[in-house]
Amino acid sequence: MFEKGQLIEFEITDISDRGQGIGKADGITVFVNGGVIGDVVHAEITKVKKRFCFGKVVEVKEPSKHRIEPICDYAGDCGGCVFAQTDYEAQLAVKEKHVYDSLTRIGGLTNPVVEKIERMPEDFEFGYRNKATMPISTGGNIKRKGGIIENLDSPKIGFYRSRSHEVVDCTDCALQSPAAMAAAEATRQFMEEDNITAWDEKWQQGLMRHMIVRTAFATDEVMVTYVINGKGIPNVEKLIGMLDEAIYEAGYSLESVNISTKKDKTVAGEIYGQEIKNIAGKPVITDYIGDVKFEVSPRSFYQVNPYMTEKLYDTVREYAGLTGGENILDLYCGVGSIGLYCADKAGFILGVEAVKEAVIDANRNAVINGIVNARYICGKAEEELPKLLAGEGDEQLVNAAKNADVVILDPPRAGCDERLLDAVAELAPERIVYVSCDPATLARDIKLLTEKDFKFVKAKPHDMFGWTGHIETAALLSRV
Ligand SMILES: C[S@@+](CC[C@H](N)C(=O)[O-])C[C@H]1O[C@@H](n2cnc3c(N)ncnc32)[C@H](O)[C@@H]1O
Secondary structure (H helix, E strand, C coil): CCCCCCEEEEEEEEECCCCEEEEEECCEEEEEEECCCCCEEEEEEEEECCCEEEEEEEEEEECCCCECCCCCCCECCECCCCCCCECHHHHHHHHHHHHHHHHHHCCCCCCCCECCCECCCHHHCCCCECEEEEEEECCCEEECHHHCEEECCCCEEEEEECCCCCEEECCCCCCECHHHHHHHHHHHHHHHHCCCCECECCCCECCEEEEEEEEECCCCEEEEEEEECCCCCCCHHHHHHHHHHHHHHCCCEEEEEEEEECCCCCECCECCCCCEEEEEECCCEEEEECCEEEEECCCCCCCCCHHHHHHHHHHHHHHHCCCCCEEEEEECCCCCHHHHHHHHHEEEEEEEECCHHHHHHHHHHHHHCCCCCEEEEECCHHHHHHHHHCCCCCHHHHHHHHCCCEEEECCCCCCCCHHHHHHHHHHCCCEEEEEECCHHHHHHHHHHHHCCCEEEEEEEEECCCCCCCCCEEEEEEEEC
């Protein structure tokens, strides 16, 4: 085993989803900060564990043939694009391999069929994101006598540095829509001119915490939501005017401005406070996936890459094997997007979703598309499905659940609760289509399902989050 401080040389043969270079030196696995697959690096050992080590790259001795010029000026600073210096083909190969490795290593499958990864089209490899969640900072702040809070620095709006809460001020981003960057710039200017404070995590004070910008690519509508530590933003009419102008100049239309108050400490995974108040325009923006129209509220989940969403949903339709009358259970349904995209080929669709606003959106989305064979209920899938299978609740919904032919699972990164997998097993649908943004939890859940009378058929990765380490996968399981 190596010692802390030792210098070693090895080739980076893999990249983790958090962008760590991985390789072997003298048979020992080493994780380093950064690196490109194929680089031969000199690294200094920084931490020694029982079976592996951590290190930091001191020098890239032989650059990989997959190394490219960084895709933006913030590469290495901003924690977003772990593949900012890796060519696109190599990224795709790493992602495909991650899915295969997870299914074999964690899922316990032998030679699983992993279809070729669906790639982003050449003209949409950049600027594809329809949602920017940007933390705001003024480099900290101090409280003067009389309670006046003063900024220590100019406003920074951007993305967190890798594994930190330090905000990297990004005036440009290779992945975000121009509307998002224009909205950020208008906010930066407004904060500077009006001396508006930003949230200081250390002292738990300051006003502006996050801004979330959503762009509907099909309609050019834009929604801006601020998360603040207070009741409102002083001189907010001026801010709205600046946003409107900047977004218009970028070629989009500001349609919705909202504020959410969040006073408590940062809770991982929950950006918004309890309430989101619409302060200008309408409370939703409208977008299309294929021919289906969707209205989306600030808190509702909506897939971030519109081109790849359509590709993903096409795979779901294909895997679901719809012939025209199948009943679908769309679990973790968000604004109802997958089910409604399949509605023309479905018998009845029952969706379950934990976020109340998303359920309201889903039911309204069925109505605005003239879809009458879909209903959406609010609750945790792992609690609602067992109740429905026990015959509790509305007769139409109980029948829809009990007679489901296809179950769609699309949970957050943490994957499904085991209670839900037990309920799905009891229900014994013909097919399960599992959509996942984390190959590790997907593989874990597939292992549980294959121990419960389902067999894994195939999976297909989709490059929904190009240049980042994340991967979206659709997997098909069928009843044994
Ligand atoms: C990855 S998103 C998928 C949404 C939707 N299927 C789509 O394609 O847009 C996961 C969704 O699950 C919801 N969710 C999280 N935990 C849940 C639970 N225990 N039960 C039901 N829904 C849940 C989230 O609010 C989110 O809308």
